[in-house]
Amino acid sequence: xxxxxxxxxxxxxxxxxxxxxxxxxxxxxxxxxxxxxxxxxxxxxxxxxxxxxxxxxxxxxxxxxxxxxxxxxxxxxxxxxxxxxxxxxxxxxxxxxxxxxxxxxxxxxxxxxxxxxxxxxxxxxxxxxxxxxxxxxxxxxxxxxxxxxxxxxxxxxxxxxxxxxxxxxxxxxxxxxxxxxxxxxxxxxxxxxxxxxxxxxxxxxxxxxxxxxxxxxxxxxxxxxxxxxxxxxxxxxxxxxxxxxxxxxxx
Amino acid sequence: xxxxxxxxxxxxxxxxxxxxxxxxxxxxxxxxxxxxxxxxxxxxxxxxxxxxxxxxxxxxxxxxxxxxxxxxxxxxxxxxxxxxxxxxxxxxxxxxxxxxxxxxxxxxxxxxxxxxxxxxxxxxxxxxxxxxxxxxxxxxxxxxxxxxxxxxxxxxxxxx
Numbered sequence: 001x002x003x004x005x006x007x008x009x010x011x012x013x014x015x016x017x018x019x020x021x022x023x024x025x026x027x028x029x030x031x032x033x034x035x036x037x038x039x040x041x042x043x044x045x046x047x048x049x050x051x052x053x054x055x056x057x058x059x060x061x062x063x064x065x066x067x068x069x070x071x072x073x074x075x076x077x078x079x080x081x082x083x084x085x086x087x088x089x090x091x092x093x094x095x096x097x098x099x100x101x102x103x104x105x106x107x108x109x110x111x112x113x114x115x116x117x118x119x120x121x122x123x124x125x126x127x128x129x130x131x132x133x134x135x136x137x138x139x140x141x142x143x144x145x146x147x148x149x150x151x152x153x154x155x156x157x158x159x160x161x162x163x164x165x166x167x168x169x170x171x172x173x174x175x176x177x178x179x180x181x182x183x184x185x186x187x188x189x190x191x192x193x194x195x196x197x198x199x200x201x202x203x204x205x206x207x208x209x210x211x212x213x214x215x216x217x218x219x220x221x222x223x224x225x226x227x228x229x230x231x232x233x234x235x236x237x238x239x240x241x242x243x244x245x246x247x248x249x250x251x
Numbered sequence: 252x253x254x255x256x257x258x259x260x261x262x263x264x265x266x267x268x269x270x271x272x273x274x275x276x277x278x279x280x281x282x283x284x285x286x287x288x289x290x291x292x293x294x295x296x297x298x299x300x301x302x303x304x305x306x307x308x309x310x311x312x313x314x315x316x317x318x319x320x321x322x323x324x325x326x327x328x329x330x331x332x333x334x335x336x337x338x339x340x341x342x343x344x345x346x347x348x349x350x351x352x353x354x355x356x357x358x359x360x361x362x363x364x365x366x367x368x369x370x371x372x373x374x375x376x377x378x379x380x381x382x383x384x385x386x387x388x389x390x391x392x393x394x395x396x397x398x399x400x401x402x403x404x405x406x407x408x409x410x411x
Contacts, residue, residue, distance in 0.1 A: 035385035042387040049301025053330070124330025128301045131333070131411050139386065142366060 007062045008081065008178035009188055011071065012224055014054035015082035018072055019232070020103060021047035022239050026090055039139060040096075046132040053125040060121075073243035077233050078226040081176075085168035087223075087232045094154070094161040097143040101202065102165060104136035106172045109197035113189035122187060141205040148209025155210065162211050170219035172198065179224075255322075259292035260285040262320035266312045269305050270390050273350035276309060280338025283329055285317075292322035297334045300391045300411075336410050347408055348374045353396065355410040371407050373398035383407075 024044035031037035055068035086103060090096045111133060114126035148158040175183065175191045183190040206213060222228070242249060263285050264277035276282040276296070283295040294313050298306040310326045317324035336355035339347075344354035353374045372379045378400035385395040393406040 035387070038385060038387040042391045045302030045304065045391055046300060047302070049298070049303065053301065121330070124333070125301070127331055127333030128298070131335070132301060135386075135411075 003061055003063075005178045005181035006187060007058050008176070009182035010054050010058035010061065012081040012176060012179060013188070014051045014058060014071070015080050016086050016103075017047045017051035017054065019080070019082045019235060020086040020099075021045075021051060022235050023086065023088075023090055023096075024100075027096070032093060036093075043100075043132075043136055043139070046129070046136070050125060050129045050132075053121065057119070057121045057125075069243070073240045077228060077236055080228065080232060080236070081224050081226060082228075082232075083168065083171050084220055084223045084229060085165065085171065087229060087235060088165060088168065089231055091161065091164070092157055093143070094147050094157040095164065097140045097147065098158070098161045098165055100136060101140035101144050101205065102169055102172070104133045104140060105198050105201040106194060108133035108137055108201065109194050110189055110191070113194075116186075117188060118186045137201060144205055144211070145209045148206070148211040158209065158211055163214065166214050167216045167218060167220045169213070170216055171221040171223060174221060174224065176224040255287050255292075256285065258320060259287065259294075259317060259322055262316045262322070263292070263294045263313045266309070266316050269308050269312065271347070271350070271352065273346050273352075274339075274343045276313065278340050278343030278346060280340060280343070281309065281334060282313065288325075290323060291325050292317045292320075293325045293327060295327045295329045297329050299334050303391060305390075336408065339408075351375070351405055352393070353405060353407040355408045369410070371396055373401060373403060374405055375403045376401040 021044045024040045024047065027040040028037060028044075031040055051072070052068050055071045059066045059068060059071060083103075085099060088095070088099060108130060111126040111130035114122055115130065117123050117126065144158065147154040149155070173191055173195050179188065179191060182188040202213070263282055264275060266276045266282075268274050268276060268279055271279075279299070281297050281299060283297055285292055285294045287293070294317065296306075296310055296313060306328075310328070314324040314326055339354065347354045351374050353371050356369055356371070369383075370379050371381050371383075373381055373396075376398060378398055380399040381396050382399060383394060384397050384404065387393075388395045388406050392409055392411075394409050395404065396407045397404045
């Protein structure tokens with residue numbers, strides 16, 4: 001069932017992007033300053049653009065006539081395959097920025113490698129996403145440095161965010177059976193080989209911020225198997241409400 | 252003699268960008284190609300940013316322009332090679348500046364350089380003594396700047 005693996009591997013990636021997009025969108029109207037309100041929602045747009053491309057390609061491979069919207073709005077919590085990291089609540093700005101840095105620092109080298117994919121659509125999506133992830137890293141990296149190297153209060157909060165989020169980093173480098181199958185045929189990059197690249201991006205930023213990545217005693221995983229934290233259900237309640245309440249609604 | 256393909260190109264190429272109407276889709280380099288296939292005009296369009304909300308609107312506008320020119324229209328969305336600001340034509344850059352938007356610096360610089368400074372010249376007085384107010388502006392592709400020399404706030408079409 002090669003096609004099923006490819007479908008699932010694309011869904012994992014698409015879910016990562018759409019759930020993180022939703023999280024960033026939650027800042028709309030609530031960011032500490034107007035400039036960040038604009039920045040976060042614009043970066044959410046990058047993520048939804050990537051997610052749409054991935055859902056559409058997954059639907060095409062599946063060939064059962066489902067659309068990108070069906071995949072985003074009509075699957076249940078256990079069918080979502082996103083990383084736990086991206087569903088973690090926004091918390092304070094330090095939490096949001098550190099989560100963003102952790103994710104973007106993985107996705108940039110990932111999309112870089114995906115430029116060699118044998119799937120033309122994946123190469124196209126990667127070509128756009130790799131540039132977008134570069135400025136997500138820059139934006140989040142600058143904030144992590146400002147916060148970690150800022151006031152006593154901001155440093156305390158940045159440390160607390162590191163403490164809360166570091167346990168979800170390992171999952172970035174795990175490969176589900178579906179992802180392994182997709183990597184095996186050269187459709188998607190092998191996630192397991194990207195830790196050095198991730199360290200290469202995050203280490204200098206964390207050093208300048210005066211922050212240390214703690215060793216994760218109990219790394220948390222399970223997202224790829226549909227085992228999520230309670231928070232994903234709350235996201236889906238909001239994200240899927242309209243399509244569930246008014247099936248087929250368009251405007 | 253003007254071929255059907257040239258006529259179709261001219262019709263599609265004249266469509267203005269919905270968010271920056273001073274430039275056309277051809278100026279921006281997002282209209283990649285127009286050709287005639289089985290009697291229909293097929294326009295290849297590429298998005299600027301992955302999630303650019305204007306993409307569908309632009310595709311509809313191009314299809315409409317082709318239909319008005321008497322063609323049956325079809326739009327193909329192409330992703331590769333990915334669009335970069337280097338696709339903006341010299342004419343497009345000139346129009347942006349006249350409109351009050353600083354065109355992107357040529358050649359992509361490193362997006363990852365932290366606290367990096369980009370030299371942007373004011374579209375009003377050409378001074379390079381400018382400062383960034385906000386990394387994002389009214390659309391994903393623009394940042395907000397202010398000129399320290401003439402005090403003019405302006406949009407900068409970001410380099411990507």
